[in-house]
Structures are given as structure tokens and as C-alpha cells.
Amino acid sequence: MSDCIKIKDLHLRSIVGINEWERREKQDILINVNLYTNLKKAGKTDNIKETIDYKTVKNEIINIIEGSSFFLIETMAHKIAELCIRKNGVKKVEVEVDKPGALRFARSVSVKLKMEWKTFVISIGSNIEPQRNIIEAINKIKKISDIKILKISNFLETSHINEHGEYDFSFPKFINGVLKIETFLEKDELEEKLYQIEKELGRKEKGSFSPRTIDLDIVLIKDSDENIKFFSKDIYERNFLYFLVIEVENDIGRFPIHTRENFIREIKSGLIKKVDLGVKAKDI
Numbered sequence: 001m002s003d004c005i006k007i008k009d010l011h012l013r014s015i016v017g018i019n020e021w022e023r024r025e026k027q028d029i030l031i032n033v034n035l036y037t038n039l040k041k042a043g044k045t046d047n048i049k050e051t052i053d054y055k056t057v058k059n060e061i062i063n064i065i066e067g068s069s070f071f072l073i074e075t076m077a078h079k080i081a082e083l084c085i086r087k088n089g090v091k092k093v094e095v096e097v098d099k100p101g102a103l104r105f106a107r108s109v110s111v112k113l114k115m116e117w118k119t120f121v122i123s124i125g126s127n128i129e130p131q132r133n134i135i136e137a138i139n140k141i142k143k144i145s146d147i148k149i150l151k152i153s154n155f156l157e158t159s160h161i162n163e164h165g166e167y168d169f170s171f172p173k174f175i176n177g178v179l180k181i182e183t184f185l186e187k188d189e190l191e192e193k194l195y196q197i198e199k200e201l202g203r204k205e206k207g208s209f210s211p212r213t214i215d216l217d218i219v220l221i222k223d224s225d226e227n228i229k230f231f232s233k234d235i236y237e238r239n240f241l242y243f244l245v246i247e248v249e250n251d252i253g254r255f256p257i258h259t260r261e262n263f264i265r266e267i268k269s270g271l272i273k274k275v276d277l278g279v280k281a282k283d284i
Contacts, residue, residue, distance in 0.1 A: 030110075032095070033057070080095045092224045093114070119180060120220070123178050123219050127160065134279075147185070151247075152180075154244070156175070228252060
């Protein structure tokens with residue numbers, strides 16, 4: 001996204017630093033903020049309601065910085081970025097905080113931090129009380145702050161696949177689906193929250209092929225520039241997962257990983273069966 005509102009060289013004063021003398025007096029801070037948003041409609045209509053009110057953003061930054069104290073300029077940048085990314089219409093924000101005179105013989109020290117709304121597709125599966133555990137996992141994801149659930153796929157009953165990629169009919173069948181969410185959390189932050197949900201629902205060992213109460217994995221990420229990156233090998237090995245993902249994220253149709261003929265063949269053979277868990281994105 002190339003459209004951008006820039007707040008340049010906002011000069012403020014704040015308590016910032018770890019040294020005793022830095023905790024006594026306010027110091028100069030220089031702030032630059034880039035707000036990435038779609039400015040086309042505002043450009044056509046000349047209506048402030050169609051853009052970001054940068055005066056309000058500036059005043060809120062002033063309140064955060066001059067009304068608080070900090071040990072690190074990294075924390076300053078993070079607070080400003082969180083404020084900005086939550087503004088309606090902001091897709092990405094870049095914040096640079098400059099601390100003049102922080103180092104001897106250097107004009108200043110600065111940190112630069114970026115946040116952006118990203119789309120994640122998460123696979124969700126269970127073969128131990130699957131209906132109860134899947135619905136409970138979705139409800140727990142819903143309660144994570146700064147996550148929006150956008151879409152939920154259909155759910156499929158699939159036979160267990162062992163470590164060799166072969167169907168193993170001695171295990172209970174899985175129910176699998178995918179969620180499409182939007183968040184500005186980083187991948188590792190989201191993974192930690194998903195892992196915590198797995199533990200809360202009784203998941204014993206990540207990576208095990210044994211029956212499990214819940215399995216939550218990031219399949220792909222699409223950034224604010226709509227670049228897609230895959231993070232799960234399962235999408236290459238399991239055609240049903242690929243077609244579940246297509247239900248919620250049409251853009252991956254440009255990656256012809258699997259053919260629909262093979263998917264239909266597995267449905268007709270009984271290896272895959274559609275099931276109704278009674279939950280859709282509109283229900284949550």
C-alpha cells in the first residue's frame with residue numbers, strides 16, 4: 001500500500017532513559033509517523049471523514065509521550081504504533097523515535113518500528129471430542145484482543161494420517177477446518193497464544209501424531225500488501241486442507257498446489273466427508 005500520511009518531526013519532551021539523571025528531567029524526543037491507508041476516496045470527495053484525522057492522532061501521541069515516563073525509546077515507539085494501528089482505516093504504521101544527544105559523539109539514537117494488519121489462515125482439527133473442542137477453541141480465539149475472525153470454512157471429517165503420510169484407520173477420525181483472521185500481532189505472538197489454547201484444551205505434545213484434543217497451526221500469512229507466504233507443509237501434502245483454505249482465502253487459487261479431481265476422488269471414496277458443526281463466522 002503506497003498511500004501514506006506522514007507526521008514529520010514531532011518535537012516532544014518526556015522522561016526517558018535508565019540513568020538516574022535521565023529520570024529527573026524531561027528530554028527532547030523527535031517522532032516521525034507514517035500511516036498507510038487508502039486516500040483515494042478522500043481525494044475524490046474532499047471529506048475529512050474519508051481519511052485519518054492526523055490532528056487527533058498528533059494530540060493522542062502527545063498525551064501518551066508527555067503524560068508518561070519510559071525507560072526505553074523502543075517502548076515509546078511501540079505505544080505510538082499500537083495507538084495508530086487501531087485507528088479505523090490504518091493498514092500499516094511505521095514509527096521512528098529519535099533521542100538527540102543519547103550517545104556521546106553521535107547526533108542522536110533512533111529506533112524504527114512497524115506494525116501492520118495481516119491476514120492469517122489457521123488450521124483447526126481434533127479427533128478427541130472434536131465438536132466440543134473445536135467450538136471451544138474458536139471461542140477462545142475470539143476472546144484474544146486485537147484479533148478479528150473474518151471467515152470459517154466448512155468442516156471435513158478425515159481419516160487419520162500417520163507420520164509417513166498414509167491413512168491409518170486404527171485411530172479415531174479427525175474433524176478439520178480453517179479460520180481466517182485479521183490481527184496486527186506478529187507470527188510468534190500469535191503462535192504463543194494458539195499454543196496456550198492447545199494446552200488449556202488438554203493438548204499434551206505438539207508435533208505428535210497420536211490422537212489430540214485440538215491442533216492449531218498457522219497455514220499462511222497475507223500482509224498489508226497482499227503478499228502470501230505459506231508456513232505449513234500440510235497444505236502441500238493434504239489436498240483437503242488446500243481446498244478448505246480456498247474457501248476462506250480465494251487468492252491462493254493462483255497457487256495450483258492440488259487438483260480438484262483428487263479431492264473429489266477422496267470424497268467419493270469416503271476418506272473425506274463434510275460435517276456440520278453448526279458454527280460459522282456470522283455466529284461469532
